[in-house]
Amino acid sequence: xxxxLCLALIAALGFGVLLLWLELRHRLRPASPLRLDSHxxxxxxxxxxxxxxxxxxxxxxxxxxxxxxxxxxPHARMEVMVPEVELRPTLLGKGDLSGVTITTxxxxxxxxxxxxxxxxWAAYIVKSHKQTEARVTLTIAAPAGRPAAGAAExxxxxxxxxxxxxxxxLWINYGPxxxxxxxxxxxxxxxxxxxxxxxTARWRAGEACQVLPLPTHLLGVLDxxxxxxxxxxxxxxxxxxxxxxxxxxxxxxxxxxxxxAMVEPSALARxxxxxxxxxxxxxxxxxxxxxxDDVGPARVLCAWLAGTLMKLVGSRGGFYRLAxxxxxxxxxxxxxxxxxxxxxxxxxxxxxxxxxELARALGVPVAVVDVNDLGRVKVLAASEGCDEGLLLRALRxxxxxxxxxxxxxxxxxxx
Numbered sequence: 001x002x003x004x005l006c007l008a009l010i011a012a013l014g015f016g017v018l019l020l021w022l023e024l025r026h027r028l029r030p031a032s033p034l035r036l037d038s039h040x041x042x043x044x045x046x047x048x049x050x051x052x053x054x055x056x057x058x059x060x061x062x063x064x065x066x067x068x069x070x071x072x073x074p075h076a077r078m079e080v081m082v083p084e085v086e087l088r089p090t091l092l093g094k095g096d097l098s099g100v101t102i103t104t105x106x107x108x109x110x111x112x113x114x115x116x117x118x119x120x121w122a123a124y125i126v127k128s129h130k131q132t133e134a135r136v137t138l139t140i141a142a143p144a145g146r147p148a149a150g151a152a153e154x155x156x157x158x159x160x161x162x163x164x165x166x167x168x169x170l171w172i173n174y175g176p177x178x179x180x181x182x183x184x185x186x187x188x189x190x191x192x193x194x195x196x197x198x199x200t201a202r203w204r205a206g207e208a209c210q211v212l213p214l215p216t217h218l219l220g221v222l223d224x225x226x227x228x229x230x231x232x233x234x235x236x237x238x239x240x241x242x243x244x245x246x247x248x249x250x251x252x253x254x255x256x257x258x259x260x261a262m263v264e265p266s267a268l269a270r271x272x273x274x275x276x277x278x279x280x281x282x283x284x285x286x287x288x289x290x291x292x293d294d295v296g297p298a299r300v301l302c303a304w305l306a307g308t309l310m311k312l313v314g315s316r317g318g319f320y321r322l323a324x325x326x327x328x329x330x331x332x333x334x335x336x337x338x339x340x341x342x343x344x345x346x347x348x349x350x351x352x353x354x355x356x357e358l359a360r361a362l363g364v365p366v367a368v369v370d371v372n373d374l375g376r377v378k379v380l381a382a383s384e385g386c387d388e389g390l391l392l393r394a395l396r397x398x399x400x401x402x403x404x405x406x407x408x409x410x411x412x413x414x415x
Contacts, residue, residue, distance in 0.1 A: 022268065022297040029264070030177035033075035034082070034126060036169060036184050038136075041067035041222060043190050046159045061159055062141040065188060068109070069169065072131040081174040083123035089138055090339060092164040092218070099158050105137045138165070140190075163191045164218045166339040168259075183259040187220030187252075187339065195232045207393040208415045212236060213400050213407035218337070221255040225354065226361040228253070233409055237364050242391065242412040245358075246400060247329060247348055247370045247380055248336050249408035256346040260286040260333065263344065268297050272304055281332035281344075290344050295324050303327075325380075329370070337404050351381035359383035367391060371398050390414060 044064040073080055087104040091097050107115050110124060110132045126132055142158040165188040173180045193215050203210040214232045225245070233243055251257065265285035269292055276283040282291060292300050300323055307319030320327045329347025336345050348354065351368040358366040367382035369391065377395045379388050394412040401407060 019298040026297050032080055032173035032175060032177055032180050033073055033078055034080050034173050035072045036069060038067055038069050038186060041188055060141045060143055062139055063159055063190060065138040065165060067136045069134045069136060070131055071126055073126040073128055075128050077128050078175060079125050079127050081123055081125050082171060083174055084172040085121045086170040088168040088170060090166040091162050092166060093162040095161040097161060100140060100142045103139045107135045109133045109135050165190055181261060183261045185259060186222060187218055188222065189217040192217040195235055197235050201236050204399060209390060209394045210413045210415060211394050211399045212411040214409040215407050216409060218406065219249045219253050221253060223253045225250060225253050226358055229358060229362055233411060236411060240414055242365045242367060242386055243362060244367045244369045244410045244412060246408045247368050248331060248345055250348040250368055251345055252340055254349055256349060257340055257343040259343050263289050265289040268301065281330045281335055284332055287330060287332040287344060290330055291327055294326050299323060355381045355383040369395060371395050373398050373402050
């Protein structure tokens with residue numbers, strides 16, 4: 001065998017071994033099987049109460065929020081301990097919330113142990129194929145009648161300034177993998193805007209079309225996409241309309257976001273992130289590691305090598321085409337509206353299937369879109385009957401905006 005061919009075969013074999021090593025190391029890294037989700041959230045409207053220790057002699061108004069956290073262990077054999085759970089709430093609103101206080105209470109509701117009256121979280125073992133729950137109660141209070149800055153119509157009602165609760169759950173997983181810090185966040189809407197009605201909807205004139213941005217509450221994992229679209233768009237839709245939803249709002253409703261603390265950057269991520277443009281969401285180790293976790297290190301490395309070679313011959317964008325759709329869709333921190341600006345948000349899962357299901361539920365074509373203020377419009381997926389040319393013309397001015405407009409839905413109506 002000629003020496004050059006022999007060297008090429010050795011190099012190819014070595015590269016294959018490298019890819020195999022990267023994949024095995026990635027898949028065998030320490031990980032906990034425990035999963036956290038929640039259900040049964042209820043928000044009780046403000047009620048005036050008696051004096052509290054924090055404000056003796058003063059009446060208070062309070063919002064109470066109740067829900068259930070569920071910890072599940074799908075593993076066939078592994079048992080995992082949860083020695084610590086901490087709740088970290090953050091309030092979002094329309095003005096100064098400095099006079100508002102929030103207290104939390106977490107009560108274990110294990111299937112095989114009695115709850116503690118003092119609220120202490122005793123270390124608990126979640127056995128294989130088992131789950132446990134904890135009841136959450138949050139009390140949001142403010143002295144009744146205290147002036148509030150930021151919104152004249154609510155100057156004597158600080159609680160009326162609040163519309164959203166962002167609840168982070170910091171919990172420890174302890175087992176054969178070591179001790180892992182988990183940090184999950186969920187958004188609980190405290191108030192929702194009234195849906196637009198045909199008589200009050202203000203349509204904007206577009207190129208051979210009309211567009212109507214629809215305001216919603218801040219969306220999160222507790223929301224069902226079909227219910228959100230039906231609530232905020234149902235009254236104004238008519239045959240021939242196309243309903244669009246932004247890719248990031250859909251992704252957060254699917255729970256496709258995580259705090260960077262949940263990401264453990266590999267050496268590959270720390271090395272390759274430096275070659276991307278500083279404004280790219282892949283230019284940080286955690287951002288790129290999120291892509292690696294989604295598609296695997298071998299694909300990312302091969303896409304980078306092939307993309308570099310393609311760039312040398314004048315073909316740009318090769319990495320993003322080869323690494324998959326998520327490479328373009330990942331938003332690193334600061335890339336989305338608060339409170340998701342502190343998280344890494346992936347693109348939505350199965351957008352084509354989602355469009356078909358939403359179109360059947362709403363009775364009009366539905367599209368998932370990615371639009372920015374530079375006039376770039378990308379239709380990620382669309383149900384049957386969507387006119388992509390119409391969408392490109394209608395959405396180029398970015399009627400939904402990319403700041404805090406809270407208008408993730410846009411109705412496009414042909415002129």
